[in-house]
Every structure is written in structure tokens, then in C-alpha cells.
Amino acid sequence: MTTSRAFLDRHPAYAGTSALDDLRASEYARLDATGTVYLDYTGGGLHAESQVREHAGLLARQVYGNPHSASPSSTAMTDAVERGRAKVLEYFNGTGAYTAVFTLNASGALKLVGEAYPFEPGGRLLLTADNHNSVNGIREFARTGGAQVDYVPLTSPDLRIDQAAATALLASADPAHPNLFAFPAQSNFSGVKHPLSMIDAAHDRGWHVLVDAAAFVPTNRLDLRVVSPDFVAVSFYKMFGYPTGVGCLLIRNAALATLRRPWFAGGTVNFATVQGRGHVLAPHEAGFEDGTLNYLSIPAVEIGLCHLERTGIDTIQTRIDCLTGWLLSELQALRHANGRPVVQLYGPSTPEQRGGTITMNFYDPAGKLVDFRRIEELAGQEGISLRTGCFCNPGAGETAANLTEDDMRAGLAEGAELTLPRFLQVMQQRGDKSLGAIRVSLGLASNFADVDRFLQFAAGFRDRTLAAVGVLTIDDANCRVIRDGS
Numbered sequence: 001m002t003t004s005r006a007f008l009d010r011h012p013a014y015a016g017t018s019a020l021d022d023l024r025a026s027e028y029a030r031l032d033a034t035g036t037v038y039l040d041y042t043g044g045g046l047h048a049e050s051q052v053r054e055h056a057g058l059l060a061r062q063v064y065g066n067p068h069s070a071s072p073s074s075t076a077m078t079d080a081v082e083r084g085r086a087k088v089l090e091y092f093n094g095t096g097a098y099t100a101v102f103t104l105n106a107s108g109a110l111k112l113v114g115e116a117y118p119f120e121p122g123g124r125l126l127l128t129a130d131n132h133n134s135v136n137g138i139r140e141f142a143r144t145g146g147a148q149v150d151y152v153p154l155t156s157p158d159l160r161i162d163q164a165a166a167t168a169l170l171a172s173a174d175p176a177h178p179n180l181f182a183f184p185a186q187s188n189f190s191g192v193k194h195p196l197s198m199i200d201a202a203h204d205r206g207w208h209v210l211v212d213a214a215a216f217v218p219t220n221r222l223d224l225r226v227v228s229p230d231f232v233a234v235s236f237y238k239m240f241g242y243p244t245g246v247g248c249l250l251i252r253n254a255a256l257a258t259l260r261r262p263w264f265a266g267g268t269v270n271f272a273t274v275q276g277r278g279h280v281l282a283p284h285e286a287g288f289e290d291g292t293l294n295y296l297s298i299p300a301v302e303i304g305l306c307h308l309e310r311t312g313i314d315t316i317q318t319r320i321d322c323l324t325g326w327l328l329s330e331l332q333a334l335r336h337a338n339g340r341p342v343v344q345l346y347g348p349s350t351p352e353q354r355g356g357t358i359t360m361n362f363y364d365p366a367g368k369l370v371d372f373r374r375i376e377e378l379a380g381q382e383g384i385s386l387r388t389g390c391f392c393n394p395g396a397g398e399t400a401a402n403l404t405e406d407d408m409r410a411g412l413a414e415g416a417e418l419t420l421p422r423f424l425q426v427m428q429q430r431g432d433k434s435l436g437a438i439r440v441s442l443g444l445a446s447n448f449a450d451v452d453r454f455l456q457f458a459a460g461f462r463d464r465t466l467a468a469v470g471v472l473t474i475d476d477a478n479c480r481v482i483r484d485g486s
């Protein structure tokens with residue numbers, strides 16, 4: 001099967017993205033060769049075969065040494081790293097206005113901001129409730145610094161930002177103190193694309209803005225001449241699969257001086273003395289890149305960005321919009337014979353202002369929740385790779401599941417023994433409540449067949465009772481090794 005008539009009638013723009021089918025055949029053939037339905041692009045993108053070939057060829061030809069020395073092998077590597085950096089800035093249209101700091105991943109980029117932002121009494125940290133934990137964690141730096149921490153709630157059931165609350169909270173800052181507002185450009189839980197117009201609105205009210213773009217940039221254009229947050233975090237493996245272990249913090253040059261590094265390390269200083277107990281931090285990106293970079297992988301970032309440019313981010317976005325629209329409408333139409341829905345979606349029910357990340361839970365004909373871990377298990381048996389849990393996004397999960405502060409405190413009372421499986425038991429004892437869901441996410445190599453295979457899988461739960469679905473065969477002890485992530 002290629003596509004269905006009904007799909008094309010409803011999403012005619014899909015026909016214009018056929019170049020992606022050719023690309024899938026030539027560069028991602030392993031998907032069909034292994035019968036894999038990959039639906040975890042928000043967890044990690046997939047690499048094209050040519051990315052790896054090109055990178056391996058480079059490493060086979062060149063003699064690369066640790067950068068930042070005067071030897072030929074070191075100079076060659078320094079040049080390649082700086083070419084990679086220039087490419088990153090060019091790709092996001094930030095050349096001249098931004099500094100690109102290479103990090104291990106998006107979390108590393110976010111931590112750099114958290115630890116270097118001058119939080120102080122009177123200052124603020126404002127977070128949206130659907131931030132990834134790697135952004136939520138910044139609140140620990142804010143607390144240590146004495147800044148006030150607030151959350152902008154989400155609306156239910158769409159899981160969009162409560163705009164009235166955001167406006168009021170943004171208006172309540174004292175511009176005489178440092179204030180940081182952090183939000184994801186796209187939620188990794190619900191796929192919601194939050195309005196980037198909030199960046200200017202926050203700037204106007206005396207805030208610096210940190211945009212977590214990790215889940216947004218794999219399928220959307222981020223143009224730093226159009227929107228100009230002070231800090232942007234990305235992970236490159238989410239954009240094009242390879243390499244892992246390299247992310248980036250983009251810092252608006254006008255905001256560079258705001259950050260104060262709490263320590264120094266090899267590579268971050270122009271000068272340091274033991275007897276004099278002093279150091280002079282290196283300027284620009286060098287002051288933020290601790291120790292030796294993952295230097296051999298950085299040329300693969302340039303290769304990946306070129307691959308994305310050749311493929312065309314707008315074509316990718318169009319395809320994702322079509323497939324997401326189809327998935328949303330077909331999942332909502334799926335009913336048991338008694339009329340009850342098979343699937344409950346979390347987040348927006350139409351593709352407007354949302355990306356290709358769709359989170360849900362399954363219910364049996366009596367309206368009983370099917371354990372998401374059992375769904376993952378059954379999907380795996382059919383070669384479908386999806387993700388379950390809370391996706392490191394507790395705020396969105398709590399809002400989606402209508403959990404209260406009391407519920408969360410009951411879980412926290414378990415102390416250091418608390419894991420997601422244990423928390424689920426506690427919630428069941430509190431009245432069949434749950435936390436956690438099933439997430440499917442689309443990306444560059446997704447096609448109609450992937451989506452159709454998942455829809456057929458979902459349709460298999462029609463009129464199946466909990467008993468017929470069967471119980472989880474992995475026990476809780478095994479479950480403990482699966483950490484909530486990504």
C-alpha cells in the first residue's frame with residue numbers, strides 16, 4: 001500500500017512530499033527491510049545512510065587530533081569544529097547575532113543557562129507546566145539563588161498555555177532584577193506548538209527568554225531573525241539521528257554578559273594560576289565549553305544539517321501535518337461497538353498549531369484504562385517502536401490525567417523508593433487514577449504506511465476487554481530499569 005484515496009482527498013498536500021518516499025527508499029531502507037514501524041522521532045531522529053558514510057569517509061581520510069593546538073592534526077580539527085559551528089549559526093539564521101556553544105545534548109545546554117543565570121532574591125524564574133524535566137531542573141538553581149519560581153498552568157483538554165495566566169505572570173516581574181522565562185517551542189508530551197510571540201511579549205516586560213527547541217526543530221524552521229530568544233537549546237540527534245552526544249546552546253550575543261559561569265575548566269580559560277588563585281575566563285563560546293569537545297562528531301553535525309537542508313524542512317513539515325491530521329481524526333473515530341472511544345487523546349484534537357507528537361491512552365469497552373506498558377509490549381511484538389511513560393514531562397502528564405497536588409504529595413511520601421511503577425500503584429489505590437501514556441511521534445522518514453500500521457494496531461483493541469488484552473508480562477522489578485525519559 002502507498003496511500004489511501006480517503007487520506008489523499010483529505011490531505012492533498014501529501015502528494016507534494018513524494019520526494020520523502022524516494023529518500024526513505026534510498027536512505028532509510030532499513031526501516032522497511034526490518035519491518036520496523038518507527039514512531040519515536042521525538043525520542044530520537046533517524047539518520048540517513050549517507051550521513052554515516054560521509055562522516056566515516058572524512059574520518060578515514062583526515063588525521064584529526066584534539067583541537068586548539070598549533071599542530072597540523074589539531075589545526076585541521078579546529079577548522080572542522082569551527083566550520084560546524086558556523087554551519088549551526090547559518091542554519092538557524094543567527095550568524096553575527098548569536099553564539100553557538102557545543103554541548104553534550106539539549107540538557108547540557110539548559111544546565112549551562114541554569115547554573116550561569118544570575119538568580120537572586122527579587123528575581124524570577126517562570127516556567128510553563130509542560131516543560132521537559134531538563135528545564136524544570138533549572139528551578140533548583142533559581143531556588144538556591146533566592147529567586148521566586150512560578151509555573152504557567154495549561155488549559156485542559158488542549159494542554160495549551162493558559163494565556164491569561166501567562167500574561168499576568170509576565171507582567172508581575174520587577175525589571176530591576178534578572179528574570180528568566182523558559183518554555184518549549186513544541187511540547188514533547190502533547191505536540192502543542194506554543195506561540196513564539198511570547199518571546200517579544202516577555203522581553204517587553206523585562207524577562208530573558210529561554211526556548212527549549214529540542215522537540216521543535218526536527219520538523220520546523222527556527223529563524224533567529226524572526227524570533228530572538230536569549231537562549232535556545234537543541235539536541236542534534238533529534239534533528240537528524242546522527243551523531244548522538246552533541247547538542248548546542250545558542251546565546252543571543254546581547255545576553256552573553258548576563259551569564260556568569262560558576263566555575264572554570266580546561267579549555268574555558270585564557271589564563272589560570274594556582275599560586276595567584278585567579279583565572280581569566282575565555283570570551284564567547286570558549287568560556288562555556290568545558291574540557292574536550294566531542295570533536296570527532298562535530299563534522300557530522302554539519303553533514304546532518306546539510307542533509308536536512310537538501311531534504312527541506314518545509315516539505316517535512318507539510319508531510320507531518322498531513323499524517324498528524326489523519327492520525328488524529330482516525331484515532332478519534334475509533335469506537336467500541338457500544339459507542340465508547342477506544343482511545344483518549346491528550347492535547348489538541350486537530351493539527352493546527354501542533355506537531356506530529358500524539359499522546360494517548362487506550363480504554364476497553366467498559367471504559368477501563370489499559371495499562372500503557374501492556375500496549376507498548378504488544379506494539380513491540382508487531383514491530384512498532386513507540387514510547388510510553390511521562391516522557392520526562394510531569395507537568396503535562398499531571399494536567400492530562402487530572403492529578404492533583406495531593407496526589408503528587410501522596411506519591412512523594414514514598415521517599416527515595418519512589419519509581420514510576422510504584423507511583424502508578426499508589427495512584428491506583430487512590431481511586432483508579434493513573435499517570436503515563438502512549439506517545440507516537442512522526443519525523444523525516446515517516447510515511448502513510450507507518451501511520452496506517454499503527455491505526456490497524458489501535459483498531460485491534462476495538463471490543464477487547466481488559467482480560468482479552470492480557471496482563472503485562474514484564475513485572476515491576478523489570479520495569480524499574482526502564483526510566484522515564486525523553
Ligand SMILES: Cc1ncc(COP(=O)(O)O)c(C=O)c1O
Nearest residue numbers: 105106107132188214215235486
Ligand atoms: C522538549 C525536550 N527538551 C529537552 C529534551 C532533552 O534532550 P536530551 O535528552 O537530548 O538532553 C528533550 C528530550 O526528549 C525534549 O523532548
